């Protein structure tokens with residue numbers, strides 16, 4: 100499959116205190132983004148996510164797929180995840196993201212939101228296994244959704260829309276100072292897949 104990379108776009112800085120967040124609206128054109136969306140949807144093993152809220156185990160409508168190098172297991176919300184192998188499409192995307200930010204990634208968390216009633220609550224990507232010096236690169240495919248940051252101390256918020264084929268890069272120490280959330284919406288929206296390329300620190304993995 101051939102993919103087209105839009106080369107004319109540049110990053111805009113959306114947050115530059117206590118970290119840095121940059122956004123590029125369309126790294127891939129719509130046709131390419133749609134093909135990648137279908138490829139992810141149809142080739143990965145999607146499972147509901149499980150998390151603990153107020154001590155209760157919750158199974159989400161939102162689905163997840165954890166993909167990575169063989170040794171990249173990952174624990175969050177008390178659940179240990181073992182990676183699915185990279186597909187050819189995901190490796191192709193990973194190479195593009197690595198070229199974009201000049202950093203190597205060994206894993207990717209994918210989230211599938213079927214509609215606007217599914218989102219992700221306030222959190223930061225600060226699990227122990229993650230390399231704190233690595234950026235997190237987030238590629239959005241499908242429906243446009245609102246994403247927001249909230250400062251952990253003074254609660255300032257920044258919100259933005261993540262478009263089909265867009266890339267958001269969260270540089271350290273953003274995760275230390277800011278929570279982020281994919282907001283739910285009552286508007287009729289189609290499905291969306293988000294890919295976050297991450298770097299697991301292998302020496303901390305048992």
Ligand SMILES: O=C(O)CCC(=O)C(=O)O
Pocket residue numbers: 208210219224237246261279280281293295
């Ligand atoms: O769907 C998104 O844009 C964000 C997903 C996210 O924050 C995560 O996977 O940790």
Ligand SMILES: [Mn+2]
Pocket residue numbers: 222223224279
């Ligand atoms: Mn996150």
